[in-house]
Structures are given as C-alpha cells and as structure tokens.
Amino acid sequence: MRARIALNIKSVDYEFQEENWLVSKSELLLKSNPIHKKVPVLIHADNPVCESLIIVQYIDEVWSSGPSILPSDPYDRATSRFWSAYIDDKWFPSMIAFFFAQEEDAKKAAIAQMEEGLVLLEEAFGKCSKGKAFFGGDRIGFLDIAFGCFLGSLRVIEKADGIKLLNETKTPSLLKWADRFSSDTAVKELIPDTDTLAEFGEKLQAKMIANK
Amino acid sequence: MAEEVKLFGACGSPFSSRIQVALKLKGISYEYIEEDLTNKSPLLLKYNPIHKKIPVLLHNGKSIVESLVILEYIDETWKANPILPEDPYDRATARFWAKYIDEKCVAAAGKAFWAKEKEREKAVEEAWDCLKTLEGALKDKKFAGGETLGLVDIAANFIAFWLRSFQEIFGVELLTEEKFPDLFKWSEEYVEHPIIKEYLPSRDELIVFLNKRLQNLK
Numbered sequence: 304m305r306a307r308i309a310l311n312i313k314s315v316d317y318e319f320q321e322e323n324w325l326v327s328k329s330e331l332l333l334k335s336n337p338i339h340k341k342v343p344v345l346i347h348a349d350n351p352v353c354e355s356l357i358i359v360q361y362i363d364e365v366w367s368s369g370p371s372i373l374p375s376d377p378y379d380r381a382t383s384r385f386w387s388a389y390i391d392d393k394w395f396p397s398m399i400a401f402f403f404a405q406e407e408d409a410k411k412a413a414i415a416q417m418e419e420g421l422v423l424l425e426e427a428f429g430k431c432s433k434g435k436a437f438f439g440g441d442r443i444g445f446l447d448i449a450f451g452c453f454l455g456s457l458r459v460i461e462k463a464d465g466i467k468l469l470n471e472t473k474t475p476s477l478l479k480w481a482d483r484f485s486s487d488t489a490v491k492e493l494i495p496d497t498d499t500l501a502e503f504g505e506k507l508q509a510k511m512i513a514n515k
Numbered sequence: 516m517a518e519e520v521k522l523f524g525a526c527g528s529p530f531s532s533r534i535q536v537a538l539k540l541k542g543i544s545y546e547y548i549e550e551d552l553t554n555k556s557p558l559l560l561k562y563n564p565i566h567k568k569i570p571v572l573l574h575n576g577k578s579i580v581e582s583l584v585i586l587e588y589i590d591e592t593w594k595a596n597p598i599l600p601e602d603p604y605d606r607a608t609a610r611f612w613a614k615y616i617d618e619k620c621v622a623a624a625g626k627a628f629w630a631k632e633k634e635r636e637k638a639v640e641e642a643w644d645c646l647k648t649l650e651g652a653l654k655d656k657k658f659a660g661g662e663t664l665g666l667v668d669i670a671a672n673f674i675a676f677w678l679r680s681f682q683e684i685f686g687v688e689l690l691t692e693e694k695f696p697d698l699f700k701w702s703e704e705y706v707e708h709p710i711i712k713e714y715l716p717s718r719d720e721l722i723v724f725l726n727k728r729l730q731n732l733k
Contacts (some may be wrong), residue, residue, distance in 0.1 A: 337613065338648060352607045354614060364603035378577050384584045389565065421563065442527040 304452040304493050305355040306343045309362040311489035312443060313369035325503075325510055356387055359448055368501050373445045379431070385436070386427050387449035394420040398456060402508055410464075417468060424450065425474040432476075443487055451484045455494050459501045520545035521573040525552050527716045529673040530582040531570045536669055537586050537715040539731025541593040553727050568696050583613055586666060598666050612652055613670040620645040624678050628685045635687070642689050649674065650698045664710065675702035676715055684725065 310317050322342050335344045335351035345352040352361045363372040373380050401413035431438045438446035469478045524531030532534045550569050562578035563570045581590045588597040597608050623645045627638040682689045692699040
C-alpha cells in the first residue's frame with residue numbers, strides 16, 4: 304500500500320499485480336526479489352526496487368517534479384526516517400505479536416506495547432506536523448504513508464477486540480489524523496474494508512501457526 | 516553561524532565507528548564523547564530517549580539517532596565526498612544492501628555467536644546464507660571497497676572487521692577464505708583503508724566492549 308500511495312501522490316500510472324502470496328508466489332516476484340521473496344516490488348524500466356520504504360524514497364526521487372513526499376530539510380528528513388524505522392522495527396512487531404498471541408496474557412502484553420508506541424507517535428505527530436494536518440505538513444508525507452498503511456489493521460483489532468487503540472484520551476491528534484489520512488484522494492481506495500482484511504488476517508494467522 | 520557537531524559513541528561499536536568514518540570522509544570537525552554503555556550519561560538519555568543507544572549525532576543542538584539515518588543526514592547536510600550515489604536506482608540499491616547488512620547479517624552473526632550449543636548449528640547456517648548473499652552482491656559490484664567509500668561500504672564495516680574479530684573470540688567460523696573467497700579478500704583490503712583503519716578498535720578495546728555488552732545483557 305505504501306508504494307501505491309506514493310505513486311498516487313505523484314500521479315504516476317502503474318500496473319498493479321496482485322500477488323496471492325499466501326498460496327504461491329509468482330515467477331516474476333521471485334525473480335525480482337530473490338533475496339526476500341516478498342511484496343512489494345516496484346518494477347520501473349525493468350529495474351526492480353524492493354522494501355516498501357526504499358520504494359517510496361525511490362518514487363520521491365524519480366518523480367521529483369510531483370509533490371514531495373520526504374520533507375526538504377535534512378533534519379526533518381532524518382526525523383521522518385527515524386519514526387518510520389521505529390514503526391517497522393518496534394511498533395509493527397507488537398502488532399504481529401498480537402495477531403499470533405493465542406493466550407489472553409500475551410494478547411494483553413502486545414496491546415500494551417502497541418498503546419505505548421501510539422503515545423510516542425502521538426507526540427511525534429505534534430512535533431512533525433507543526434500544527435498542520437499531516438505528519439508531512441499540509442500534505443501527506445513519508446511518515447504519514449509509513450504509519451497510515453496500518454490503519455486498516457488497527458481497525459480490525461479494534462473491531463475484533465472492542466478496544467479503541469486510537470482514542471480521544473491518549474491519542475486525540477492521531478485519531479483525527481487517521482480520518483484525514485483515510486479520506487485523502489491518494490489513499491481512499493486503497494485502505495481495505497475492515498471485514499475483508501479481518502478475513503485475510505485469519506488466513507494468514509492460520510498459515511503462520513501451521514508453519515511453526 | 517558556527518557549526519556545533521558532537522558525536523556520542525562507544526569505542527568498540529561498529530555503529531559508532533561508521534559515523535566517525537563518514538564525518539572524516541566529509542572533513543567535518545566534531546567533538547567526540549565516549550559513552551560508558553554500562554553507565555549511560557544523562558545527556559545520552561536526553562538525546563536518545565526512545566532507544567537510549569549510541570551513536571547519537573548532535574548538530575547545532577538537534578539530535579539524530581540510528582546509524583543509517585545519521586549517515587543519510589550527514590550526506591544531505593555536508594555535500595563533499597558523497598556517500599550515496601546520485602542516480603535514484605543506485606540509491607535504492609545502496610539503501611537495500613545497507614539495510615540487508617543491518618537487519619539480516621548483523622542479526623544472524625549475533626545469533627550464531629551467542630547461540631547455545633544445540634541452536635548453534637542452525638544459527639551458523641543462517642549466518643552463512645547471509646554471507647553467501649553478500650558475496651554475490653560483492654561480485655555484482657553492489658559495494659566495492661575501492662578508494663571511495665559509499666553507504667554500503669561504510670555499513671559493511673561490521674562484516675569486514677567485527678564479524679571476523681568476533682569469530683576468533685567466540686571460536687565460531689563464519690567468514691572463512693574457503694567458503695567466501697571474494698568476501699574474505701575484500702575484508703582484508705577493507706581494514707587497510709586509511710580512513711576505516713583509523714576508527715577500528717584494537718583487540719583489547721574490542722574485548723572491553725564485548726564484556727560491557729555481556730554485563731548489559733545480564
């Protein structure tokens with residue numbers, strides 16, 4: 304989703320190939336990403352680019368005349384990169400831990416970790432947005448894309464477990480940001496329907512548990 | 516305005532060494548602050564409250580953390596001797612390999628070194644897989660270790676020096692000439708590069724560093 308949001312921001316036409324990777328991975332995917340064998344992969348002029356955040360930066364640099372995705376100031380860029388890495392390396396694993404937790408205690412611990420991370424991200428939003436609508440300012444930027452792609456999954460958890468991960472008390476700014484992000488033209492059609500995503504999550508969970 | 520650049524690092528840390536190499540490459544003057552990782556300073560905790568780790572770069576009072584983020588920041592702020600290439604595809608490739616080194620290789624090597632007896636064999640094989648991939652990348656010229664040092668070369672310091680030093684200390688064979696001839700040869704030349712060499716710890720310093728890490732892990 305991150306790559307598609309970036310391409311939409313830049314108004315780049317692209318062909319989307321859905322990979323049914325739970326079942327099997329296509330030849331083209333395995334050839335284009337032989338090391339990690341994962342999606343997403345962007346193929347531009349026959350050159351494959353892998354790893355979602357690397358793809359987003361690539362898109363930003365190639366289509367430089369479109370709206371900028373990364374901020375222009377080096378310190379703001381470093382801040383965006385820092386928080387995106389935090390999301391991928393620390394926060395997202397706690398979401399995975401929740402999905403694979405089979406006992407109540409493990410689920411509670413994962414939720415607590417996610418909530419802690421969300422409070423940090425709420426603070427980061429305050430600093431990065433500088434009073435504007437998005438982490439990136441007036442428009443969606445790198446960190447909005449990095450974090451926003453998880454909103455669908457957050458909603459699945461909220462619906463299934465009856466908890467409000469984004470809420471008025473602890474994350475009021477993120478709560479409002481989430482609505483703005485989801486309704487943005489570059490994003491709108493990409494966030495999966497909560498029930499569809501929940502179904503996919505169940506299949507994934509079953510497959511991962513079977514593989515352990 | 517006068518530039519104020521400070522680096523919080525630790526002798527023996529490959530991540531800290533990377534930043535020193537980059538700052539030297541760019542000809543930037545800075546104040547180096549050695550951190551005792553078993554007794555972290557209030558300043559370090561103030562400038563990196565989330566991860567509480569070194570390296571931390573302080574530039575005119577603003578802190579930047581995480582070595583790969585710092586390297587890109589340095590490259591974007593000081594333009595001499597670029598660390599990243601100009602072409603977007605080459606940049607994406609460099610970022611991919613730097614990330615691969617940190618996320619896969621460093622992690623796999625760490626697992627192999629610290630593994631308990633019964634888990635060791637599997638951990639070593641995983642580390643060998645990573646090194647095999649790197650050997651392939653080296654053949655494809657994804658990192659060169661030539662006279663110019665790029666992002667991947669700087670990030671690969673762990674492979675060339677730390678991994679080879681640790682394998683001696685721990686008695687676990689990972690990067691050998693027999694298994695990975697090109698990578699081995701590259702590592703021999705790499706540690707002789709004048710700028711890299713300047714920021715490599717001595718064997719004694721490395722042992723002190725390892726002991727502190729052990730203390731922290733307990």
